[in-house]
Amino acid sequence: MTKLPxxxxxxxAESEKTPNPRREFLRSAGLFTGTVAALGGxxxxxxxxxxxxxxxLPDLIGQAKRPLGPYDTKDAVTPYEQATxxxxxxxxxxxxxxxxxxxxxxxxxxxxxxxxxxxxKAQTVDIDTLQSWFPLEDRIYRMRCVEGWSMVMPWLGFxxxxxxxxxxxxxxxxxxxFTSLLDxxxxxxxxxxxxxxxxxxxxxxxxxxxxxxxxAVGLNGRALPGQNGAPxxxxxxxxxxxxxxxxxxxITLTExxxxxxxxxxxxxxxxxxxxxxxKVDHPRWSQATERRIGELGRRPTLPFNGYADQVAxxxxxxxxxxxx
Amino acid sequence: MSKxxxxxxxxGAATAARxxxxxxxxxxxxxxxxxxxxxxxxxxxxxxDAQTGALGANPxxxxxxxTGVLSxxxxxxxxxxxxxxxxxxxxxxxxxxxxxxxxxxxYATLHVLVYLVDKGILNGSFGIATVVDDVLKRPFITVGxxxxxxxxxxxxxxxxxxxxxxxxARWTTLHKLVYFVVALGVVHYWWGVKKDHTEPLIxxxxxxxxxxxxxxxxxxxxxxxxxxxxxxxxx
Numbered sequence: 001m002t003k004l005p006x007x008x009x010x011x012x013a014e015s016e017k018t019p020n021p022r023r024e025f026l027r028s029a030g031l032f033t034g035t036v037a038a039l040g041g042x043x044x045x046x047x048x049x050x051x052x053x054x055x056x057l058p059d060l061i062g063q064a065k066r067p068l069g070p071y072d073t074k075d076a077v078t079p080y081e082q083a084t085x086x087x088x089x090x091x092x093x094x095x096x097x098x099x100x101x102x103x104x105x106x107x108x109x110x111x112x113x114x115x116x117x118x119x120x121k122a123q124t125v126d127i128d129t130l131q132s133w134f135p136l137e138d139r140i141y142r143m144r145c146v147e148g149w150s151m152v153m154p155w156l157g158f159x160x161x162x163x164x165x166x167x168x169x170x171x172x173x174x175x176x177x178f179t180s181l182l183d184x185x186x187x188x189x190x191x192x193x194x195x196x197x198x199x200x201x202x203x204x205x206x207x208x209x210x211x212x213x214x215x216a217v218g219l220n221g222r223a224l225p226g227q228n229g230a231p232x233x234x235x236x237x238x239x240x241x242x243x244x245x246x247x248x249x250x251i252t253l254t255e256x257x258x259x260x261x262x263x264x265x266x267x268x269x270x271x272x273x274x275x276x277x278x279k280v281d282h283p284r285w286s287q288a289t290e291r292r293i294g295e296l297g298r299r300p301t302l303p304f305n306g307y308a309d310q311v312a313x314x315x316x317x318x319x320x321x322x323x324x
Numbered sequence: 325m326s327k328x329x330x331x332x333x334x335x336g337a338a339t340a341a342r343x344x345x346x347x348x349x350x351x352x353x354x355x356x357x358x359x360x361x362x363x364x365x366x367x368x369x370x371x372x373d374a375q376t377g378a379l380g381a382n383p384x385x386x387x388x389x390x391t392g393v394l395s396x397x398x399x400x401x402x403x404x405x406x407x408x409x410x411x412x413x414x415x416x417x418x419x420x421x422x423x424x425x426x427x428x429x430x431y432a433t434l435h436v437l438v439y440l441v442d443k444g445i446l447n448g449s450f451g452i453a454t455v456v457d458d459v460l461k462r463p464f465i466t467v468g469x470x471x472x473x474x475x476x477x478x479x480x481x482x483x484x485x486x487x488x489x490x491x492x493a494r495w496t497t498l499h500k501l502v503y504f505v506v507a508l509g510v511v512h513y514w515w516g517v518k519k520d521h522t523e524p525l526i527x528x529x530x531x532x533x534x535x536x537x538x539x540x541x542x543x544x545x546x547x548x549x550x551x552x553x554x555x556x557x558x559x
Contacts, residue, residue, distance in 0.1 A: 028354035035358025040365030047366060047393040050373065051380030078381075086381030094520040097380060147518065149382055194520045265519060284464045284515055293381045297444040 052100035054081035057223040060136070060156055071212055072140040073306070075292075078151040080220050082293050087227045088145065089246060090195055091180065091187035098189070103226030106186045106247065111231050117252035118173035127231050131217055133166060134158035138221075139214050139235070144276045144305045146240035148298075150290045155235055156218030161209045163251070169205070173253035176208040177201075178234055178245045195261055201245035202258040202272070203236065204314075212237060212310050215248075238307040240274040271324040275315070276305035280324050352416050359420045363427035366394050367434075384442050391435040392468075392516075393523075396509045398428035400531050403506060407537035422482055425502070429479040432472050468512035471505045478502060506531045 068074065089099040113130055116122035136156055144150045164176065182198035184190045190197045207213060214235040217224055224230040229246025236243050242262050252258075262270035269283055278288045278301040289298035304311050315323075370390060373379045379386040402424035405417035443455055459469045478499055480486075487495045510531055513524040 024353070030354070031352070032354035032358040032361075035355055036362040036365065039359055039362030043363070043366045043394055043397060044369060046397050047390045048369060048373075049386070049390075050378040051386075082381035090519070096382070149385070192520070284462055286458065286462075291382065291384065291442070296384065296441070296446055298442070 049095050049097060052085045052097040054084045054100070055225070056080070057225055059221055060218040060223050066138055068140070069138065071310070072138070073142050073152060075140075075142060075152045077140060077154050077220075078293050083151055083153060083219065084225050084227060086151075086293060088147075088241065089189075089227055089229070091189045091197075091199065091247070092227065093189045094192075094194060099227030100225075102188060103230075105188065106181075106226040106230065108226065108231035108247075111249075113232060113248060114250040114252075115167050116250070117177070117254050118170045119253055120168040120170060127217075130163075130232070131158075134162050136217070139216075141212075141214070141235060141237035142305050143235075143237060143241055143244070144290060144301065146242055146270065146274070146282060146287075148285060148287070148290050149293055150301075150305075151293050153235075154220050155214060155216040156221060156224075157214055157216035157235070159211055160213040160215050160234065161211065163215060164205070164208055164253075167251070167253065169253050172255045174205055175254045175257055176203050176205055177250075177252040177254050177258040178248050179250040179252070180245055181247045181249045195265055198249075199245060199261045200258060201234065201243055201260050202254075203243075204257075205253070207236070207311075207314055210311055210314065212307060238276060238304040238311045240270075240276060242270065243274045273315075273320070273323050275311075275320060275324075276301060277303060277320055277324065279303075280321055352419060355416060355420060356423060359423045360427070363398065363423065363430075366390070366431075384438060388435065388438045388442065391431045391438060392513065395428050395431035395435055396506075396513060396527055398424050398431060399502070399506050399509060400527060400534065402428060403502065403531065403534045407534050407541070410537065410541040426479060426482060429475045432475055436469075436472050464512060464515035467508050467515065471508035471512060474501050474505045474508070478505075503535060 085100045086096050087099040088096065092099040092102040092105075109127070111127040112124050113127060114122070114124045136158060139155045139157070141153055141155060142150060143153050160176075178201045180199040181187065182190065187197075203213065214237075216229070216233050216235050217231060219225065219228055224233065226247075229244075229248075232248045233246045234244050234248065257272065260272060262274075263272055276287075281287050287301055290301045291298050302308070370379075370387060374383060374387075402421050405421040405424075408414060408417040440455070443458075444451075458465050460466065478501060481490060481495060481498060490498065510524060510528040513527065514521060517524055
């Protein structure tokens with residue numbers, strides 16, 4: 001059986017001569033719809049990163065309003081929904097919404113914390129035992145991220161100074177090094193080599209003994225959500241947020257200044273001190289202003305994030321432009 | 325709906341043998357409008373996200389990132405038209421190139437507007453000095469701002485009669501600026517990212533590949549010509 005070439009079949013010849021308007025319309029409409037779906041869908045896939053949904057955790061000490069303490073700010077507290085869905089926690093992923101989405105993979109019980117280094121007696125302690133050593137208190141602190149945004153966080157926890165004293169340091173202890181959990185099963189972001197894992201941060205011991213330095217186990221009177229650093233995190237409100245290491249499994253007192261994660265990643269951009277300083281810009285953006293989450297415009301950034309009265313004396317004689 | 329009629333000089337050997345239809349129907353009806361509407365979909369979704377709170381806790385920053393990525397992607401898509409034609413012989417990519425380029429300019433302009441909002445143009449804390457200072461002081465902003473400025477003449481000369489007014493040679497030379505713009509866009513994105521450079525790297529590689537394809541094919545064709553009759557056939 002021989003087939004006629006397409007241009008000789010009557011149907012084809014007819015359609016060439018008198019185009020069928022209906023078929024033409026359908027074809028155009030099909031092409032239009034396909035193009036819209038392909039281009040629109042493709043662009044959405046590449047560019048859209050929707051925010052995560054907030055999930056409330058159980059109360060730790062109830063929601064009763066308590067009087068402001070000596071270190072609390074009167075600034076309006078950032079809504080819980082925003083404080084728990086807009087987080088930098090690269091262990092869960094680099095997008096701000098990743099931590100809230102992935103935090104369920106973090107198991108915070110059982111959890112132990114190793115206390116070692118320049119201490120008279122090293123020990124490993126269960127998180128619940130460690131927590132029971134201190135009465136929990138509220139601290140409403142401003143938090144300033146190095147990226148230029150800020151929040152007001154109602155932490156629940158205990159002063160770091162109490163823990164350091166309890167660790168019984170030797171005379172050689174000059175720095176406090178903190179280490180986060182290393183576990184690619186619980187922290188999928190650690191499969192990427194975007195930073196060196198585990199995350200390490202450190203303070204000078206006099207900074208750690210300052211009454212503002214705080215260990216948080218809760219937020220808003222509730223258990224600390226995974227994305228905010230459960231079950232135990234550091235809070236140093238006069239420094240950029242990345243100093244406040246999350247999900248701590250080890251605290252080591254050292255004689256030498258430890259290498260810290262962000263200062264390894266980009267030493268010219270993220271220094272050891274990372275004190276909030278409107279006069280020292282990040283190489284790629286000004287630090288003079290910040291956006292308080294929930295506000296449209298920017299507000300001026302305060303030296304030491306507004307805690308200069310409490311901490312400026314720690315750095316007398318230190319050039320904060322060099323020691324940024 | 326305008327349908328492109330092929331110019332008489334353009335009729336190839338394949339179409340010459342066929343009977344001339346009474347009304348030439350474009351094979352690509354619906355494609356152009358589809359590109360425009362498809363390109364505007366992200367804008368509609370961004371408005372929807374702003375209403376529903378899906379932009380997250382820092383909507384200004386989210387819009388900033390999204391409009392920037394959209395602009396870069398559309399720019400790269402517009403750059404893909406010529407290599408795609410060179411590789412496949414398809415003509416439809418060239419038909420949608422202008423729409424893609426203009427959409428890229430639209431999102432780049434939104435990107436700049438969001439930057440101005442970020443600098444406080446809506447709440448009164450805006451100072452032109454802050455912006456000038458930012459643009460001059462920070463290479464990351466300088467590069468991005470330069471890319472947007474360079475897109476303006478390209479957008480302004482994308483009207484139907486622009487080629488005629490400028491002359492084909494000058495118009496082509498001017499529009500070659502787009503290669504430079506895309507390079508600036510990739511550098512701007514790279515510098516703007518704090519640590520994870522995967523995405524800017526991917527866009528950079530794709531853009532570089534598209535530019536390389538042009539060079540390779542140009543080279544290939546000129547060698548073919550040189551190896552053939554010697555003289556170029558094109559007038």
